[in-house]
Amino acid sequence: MADTIVKPPTEEDISRAEMLDLYRLMLRIRRFEESVYRKFHEAKIGGYLHRYDGQEALVAGIIPQLQLPHDKVLCTYRDHAHAIACGTTAREVMAELMGRATGCALGKGGSMHLIDPDRGFLGGDGIVGGPIPVSVGVGFALKYTGTNNVCVCYFGDGAMNQGGVHESLNMVGLFKLPVLYILENNRYAMGTALGRSTGQPDFILKANAHGIAGEVVDGMNVLTMREAANRALAHIRETGEAYFLDVECYRFVGHGIGDDNVGGQKLYRTDEEVEEWRRRDPLIQIIRDLKERGYISEEQIEAIEAEIKVEVEDSIVFAEASPEPPLDSLYEHVFSE
Amino acid sequence: MAKMRYLQALRLAMTEEMERDPNVFIMGEEVGQYQGTYRVTEGLLNKFGDKRVVDTPISEIGIAGMATGAAMVGLRPVAEFMTWSFAMSAMDQLVNHAAKITYMSGGRIKCPVVFRGPAGVGTQLSAQHSHSLEAWFAHTPGFKVAMPATPEDAKGLLKTAIRDNNPVIFMEHAGLYGSSGEVSEDPDFTVPFGVAAVRREGKDISLIAYSKGVAMSLKAAEILEKDGISAEVIDLRTLVPLDMDTVVASIRKTHRAVVIQEEWRNAGFAAELATRIYEQAFDEMDAPIQRVAGADVPMPYAKNLERAAIPTEHDIVAAARRALS
Numbered sequence: 001m002a003d004t005i006v007k008p009p010t011e012e013d014i015s016r017a018e019m020l021d022l023y024r025l026m027l028r029i030r031r032f033e034e035s036v037y038r039k040f041h042e043a044k045i046g047g048y049l050h051r052y053d054g055q056e057a058l059v060a061g062i063i064p065q066l067q068l069p070h071d072k073v074l075c076t077y078r079d080h081a082h083a084i085a086c087g088t089t090a091r092e093v094m095a096e097l098m099g100r101a102t103g104c105a106l107g108k109g110g111s112m113h114l115i116d117p118d119r120g121f122l123g124g125d126g127i128v129g130g131p132i133p134v135s136v137g138v139g140f141a142l143k144y145t146g147t148n149n150v151c152v153c154y155f156g157d158g159a160m161n162q163g164g165v166h167e168s169l170n171m172v173g174l175f176k177l178p179v180l181y182i183l184e185n186n187r188y189a190m191g192t193a194l195g196r197s198t199g200q201p202d203f204i205l206k207a208n209a210h211g212i213a214g215e216v217v218d219g220m221n222v223l224t225m226r227e228a229a230n231r232a233l234a235h236i237r238e239t240g241e242a243y244f245l246d247v248e249c250y251r252f253v254g255h256g257i258g259d260d261n262v263g264g265q266k267l268y269r270t271d272e273e274v275e276e277w278r279r280r281d282p283l284i285q286i287i288r289d290l291k292e293r294g295y296i297s298e299e300q301i302e303a304i305e306a307e308i309k310v311e312v313e314d315s316i317v318f319a320e321a322s323p324e325p326p327l328d329s330l331y332e333h334v335f336s337e
Numbered sequence: 338m339a340k341m342r343y344l345q346a347l348r349l350a351m352t353e354e355m356e357r358d359p360n361v362f363i364m365g366e367e368v369g370q371y372q373g374t375y376r377v378t379e380g381l382l383n384k385f386g387d388k389r390v391v392d393t394p395i396s397e398i399g400i401a402g403m404a405t406g407a408a409m410v411g412l413r414p415v416a417e418f419m420t421w422s423f424a425m426s427a428m429d430q431l432v433n434h435a436a437k438i439t440y441m442s443g444g445r446i447k448c449p450v451v452f453r454g455p456a457g458v459g460t461q462l463s464a465q466h467s468h469s470l471e472a473w474f475a476h477t478p479g480f481k482v483a484m485p486a487t488p489e490d491a492k493g494l495l496k497t498a499i500r501d502n503n504p505v506i507f508m509e510h511a512g513l514y515g516s517s518g519e520v521s522e523d524p525d526f527t528v529p530f531g532v533a534a535v536r537r538e539g540k541d542i543s544l545i546a547y548s549k550g551v552a553m554s555l556k557a558a559e560i561l562e563k564d565g566i567s568a569e570v571i572d573l574r575t576l577v578p579l580d581m582d583t584v585v586a587s588i589r590k591t592h593r594a595v596v597i598q599e600e601w602r603n604a605g606f607a608a609e610l611a612t613r614i615y616e617q618a619f620d621e622m623d624a625p626i627q628r629v630a631g632a633d634v635p636m637p638y639a640k641n642l643e644r645a646a647i648p649t650e651h652d653i654v655a656a657a658r659r660a661l662s
Contacts, residue, residue: 072410103443104443105441105442105443105445106443106444107443108440108441108442108443109441109442109443113441113442115441115442115443115445115446116445117442117445117446118445122409122410122446123438123441123442123446125434126433127429127433127434130429130430130433130434132402133398133399133401133402133403133405133406133430133434134402134405134406134409134430134434135402135406136399136402136403136406137402137403137404137405137406137407137408137409137410137412137414138406138407138409138410139406140391140403140406140407140412141406141407141410141411141412142410144362144388144407144412145411145412163398164398164399164402164429164430167394167396167397167398167399168396168398168399168402168403170394170396170399171393171394171396171399171403174394175391332444333439333440333442333443333444334439334440334478334479335439335479335481335502335503336439336444336447336448336449336502336503337502
């Protein structure tokens with residue numbers, strides 16, 4: 001892994017209110033994911049479950065910088081955080097996870113297919129590498145219609161070994177399309193470590209090979225992430241050309257529900273490694289930075305926790321009280337009118 | 338009305354729709370500077386410029402994804418596959434993305450995209466370039482599937498496809514590109530989806546076909562007429578939506594049917610058609626439905642073997658005679 005080349009911003013770069021917002025968003029995501037995990041084990045949520053714990057800075061550092069809904073966001077099946085960051089309410093997300101009619105996809109999508117086009121969120125995608133070909137078209141359309149908007153496309157390190165990703169990056173480089181690629185490089189493609197899935201882990205080299213500039217970013221620090229995202233977005237809006245951020249990050253929990261227990265993860269990574277990365281927890285870092293600047297008190301920390309607990313509990317009550325989709329909606333939405 | 342070839346009718350449909358709606362654009366391999374592998378898009382680059390006639394690399398996954406993504410945010414792409422044989426590389430983007438995004442989003446996203454190109458067999462292109470894969474797409478909820486048999490339908494169905502708010506699989510037949518017929522020059526002329534055409538009226542047996550099978554069926558009907566057999570020929574035009582009303586009305590009249598497809602026999606569209614006839618009109622049938630289809634083999638190269646693998650009007654005549662015996 002190359003050294004991080006983006007320096008953390010100085011105090012003048014970000015206001016207290018903005019820093020508190022970043023903290024609040026990351027904590028909302030963390031607490032939401034924890035409650036989702038609980039509800040999954042209560043059998044209130046079905047299917048697969050992929051949590052974002054540890055990677056919160058990748059959405060908090062980027063999505064609030066966008067001009068939603070005019071900018072567009074695409075991501076993978078690990079998508080709860082992206083929906084929340086785009087402004088989809090906890091209620092709408094939780095209801096979708098519980099398969100309710102009040103969910104953001106009316107109960108038709110579930111965990112891997114959260115979506116909220118009214119807020120610029122074009123959805124999670126259940127197929128590894130799946131959103132990248134779609135991003136070519138979204139970027140093309142933003143350019144075609146003469147906007148200055150950007151498509152932000154998230155994907156994982158495992159996706160870099162999918163053929164369609166390279167076809168697509170080549171086309172984006174060729175056509176010079178306004179797409180910001182965010183490689184959520186959490187070092188494991190499911191249970192396969194980077195070194196076991198590619199002979200060339202320098203992903204910037206691969207982006208460059210397709211005519212796309214990029215850099216490596218520390219994704220464990222939200223301020224660093226935000227700084228890099230802002231520069232990348234400015235570059236794209238100015239030049240109209242794509243940019244690629246290889247974001248160093250780590251998921252603190254398993255790939256999914258299949259390896260959420262520590263035993264499952266021990267097949268491919270050590271407790272020590274997880275512990276080492278947990279010391280770089282983006283929430284620990286933002287709290288440290290807020291305190292260092294005198295931006296937050298213990299009382300405020302408690303108040304934010306309490307406020308988020310209310311929001312998450314409310315989403316659960318709302319979702320559990322919501323009706324299931326009516327059976328006569330089974331054949332609805334196969335086609336648009 | 339003007340007499341024109343099937344491929345010119347397709348071009349006219351695209352030209353008119355691009356003039357009507359600035360969100361319509363064309364993309365694919367060799368569609369611009371090369372003027373189209375089969376010349377379907379000839380002249381369009383000069384007329385509309387490279388913003389709206391986009392030459393892509395040979396990247397079918399990228400093509401399918403680009404068209405899908407552009408449609409998801411409001412454009413109306415007409416993406417050409419050089420042949421439908423090459424679309425197999427793109428199946429994940431087609432099936433798992435284009436066909437499903439509307440349903441997965443609870444109807445919140447529309448995906449108005451046309452995937453078009455030639456299918457069909459019969460010119461010694463051998464195994465990897467000779468296909469008719471309509472059953473795969475008709476099998477997948479979320480696609481509409483159109484297969485024009487005449488120049489006029491080529492124009493009218495393609496215009497409907499471009500105006501439709503859903504992904505449309507538009508399968509042309511390479512063997513029909515040069516066929517001629519009268520075509521409306523009215524820019525408001527369209528052919529609706531889900532309305533089959535009775536191409537020839539008859540009372541003894543229904544020959545139900547689509548794409549090139551329609552011309553074969555009409556030839557078969559002429560041969561049968563010499564024996565005093567009156568065959569009705571139905572052109573389905575679109576497989577999804579499927580106009581069973583016209584099919585069943587014909588069965589009520591003739592009580593016998595031959596279903597015709599060019600694709601592989603096993604698990605093909607004709608099997609679906611026959612089952613639906615049995616489900617909806619079993620009591621009307623005086624004989625088992627006969628099926629005419631391609632041989633279940635990868636297409637051989639040698640001319641004699643290829644000929645033996647492809648259905649012809651003589652197979653339709655033989656099937657009709659079986660049904661009437």
